[in-house]
Amino acid sequence: MAGDSQKKLGPIAILTVPLFIVALVFTVVLTASTANCGSSSGSGGSVSVDPDSVPDINIGGYGHEQLVNAAHIITAGEDLGLSARDQTIGVMTAMGESSLKVLDYGDAVGPDSRGLFQQRDNWGPIEDRMDPYKSATMFFEAMVRNVPDAERESLAPTLVAHRTQINADPYHYEKYWDTAVQIVEELSGKTTQLGAGGATCKDDTTPGHVGKDGWASPGDGPITDRYGPRAAIPGVIGAQFHTGLDLQAGGCYGPIWAAHDGTVSNVFIDSLGNWFLVVDHGGGVITHYVHMYADGLIAKTGDKVKAGEQIARTGSSGASTGCHLHFEVQIDGEFTNPEPFLAERGITY
Template sequence: MLTGGGLAVASASCRPSGGGATVDPGALPAGSVAGYSGEQLVNAALIMNAGAALGLSVRGQTIGVMTAMGESTLRVLDRGDLAGPDSRGLFQQRDNGAWGSYADRMDPTISATNFFRALQRVNGWETLSPTAAAHAVQRNADPNYYTRFWDPAGQVVAALTGVPVETLNPGGGALACSPDGGAGALPGVPLPPGAWTKPAIGPLTSVYGMRWGRPHNGIDIAPPCSSPIYAAASGTVVRAGPSSGYGNLIAVDHGGDVVTRYAHMYPGDVLTSVGQTVVAGQQIGRVGSYGDSTGCHLHFEVLRGGAFTDPLPFLTSVGVSVQ
């Protein structure tokens, strides 16, 4: 569904309203759901109930199930891995004092409760994509690692609760939500192929051209610190990391000699990697003030044929208004 300026309306599927759902662990599906069965479904139910006890929405609960799928296949593991040999339990929580005792980490309800409490401390987690929200807690080496588990998590949650799976935004593991799910926000659902959208939601604070005696090769959009940065269109990430005055820089090649660039993320707020394919509206970073910057903002550039071009008329030509 599209609205003016080529933006998708973030539907209720992005942030289900109301409280979470509780599950009776003794009344679970007898067979397999998305490849998970038996004790795995019991653990998913316990994760759901821990989230409900803290007042999380079904979407928040599903992020917990997704994370445990990625960390332990929904099994209480009494072992770690090379990256964390002391990791234990459903969420592979480390023995660093942050996650309680060994018994706490091995207890499905307590470990899930501690995961959700950490998630609630993440600024703006409700607007992050599910994989970015999980990564903010777990700090996996790959911020997009959990994306692949979003759809099976949604299927499991739907089977346990009766919530229609369509309301859990299938395919949306890497897509961010708007704060209110209302019209005119960035997409919580994928945009059609070839569509463009705003790279961030906030006031336009600086335009393309000469500034302070030197070229300013992009525009500045200034949402609050840590707000989502979105891929303006589908493409392939060709750069993602440190870049002198840019602080950190992401570049996305959209084909047809068009590249967009996104700057000033803090270390750890680059939520994509070189070679990743992204879609319009997918969160790829968080707004920061790193590098040559005097306050939190997104510096956004467009290159055509390798040369800088004014992003405002370019975005207007593809149906997007930043102002």
């Protein structure tokens, strides 16, 4: 949707799949909150791995040869003075391009792609593209040119990779991030503090305000859309029932808080590309937090959370026209209007 339309309509959440959906809008967010863990430039933010000392193990389905290649990528990043986050982006990208294998073939028409990063002739000579360390160095140099430090630290890792590689799908690399973090941490023996599901720091969070009844606001106001029937929006959605409460929640990468004590029962992405985080509060009460990006997820399935604990950051994943929190409440499996539900528990907007 064009920018003017977004200003007039405000954020929209689509959480059912009516047959008359006309189109889905997927917003590529170019700015985010600064994630400080392992993100500062300079050798102090790097992790180290000796490629010659990689043990013969398997990490996340990747064997010894692939892990040695990952070690070369990590080393190339360290030698350029890049952060652990940058090094992990390099590993993630090579996972998405070659499964961490030095491939002597590619799928490009014309100048063919080669190596860990499937680089074409314009990247450099074939012998450099087939060398794990040199190809990684070329990748990182291009990354630094295409995505300057301050911007790189605020972008989702998959978008940094996309800006460097120019993949047809900006979110192609997203699914490799968690395993890339695992590989970097296990090979280096260091804890990067890069958050589960993305690039946010596990301990870079902001607590919310908990009311006297033990409930907290899931996100800052104002309200941008309410629970109930909603008219069709030409070119976006057909008429449907809006099952939640939309909050501005600080805009892109603003804090999202658990509304009450509970257990994270699920974190998933649905068929429309909406990221969901589900908290079970017991007694048949469940809350849903929707539209985060993968790198905006903090809590993970199985976590015990407290009211007002930050569990995610606001995004615009899936069927959404702008960064906001879509908050839902279910009681015994049935949706209920979150606004009066929260008001009865001392949370008003």
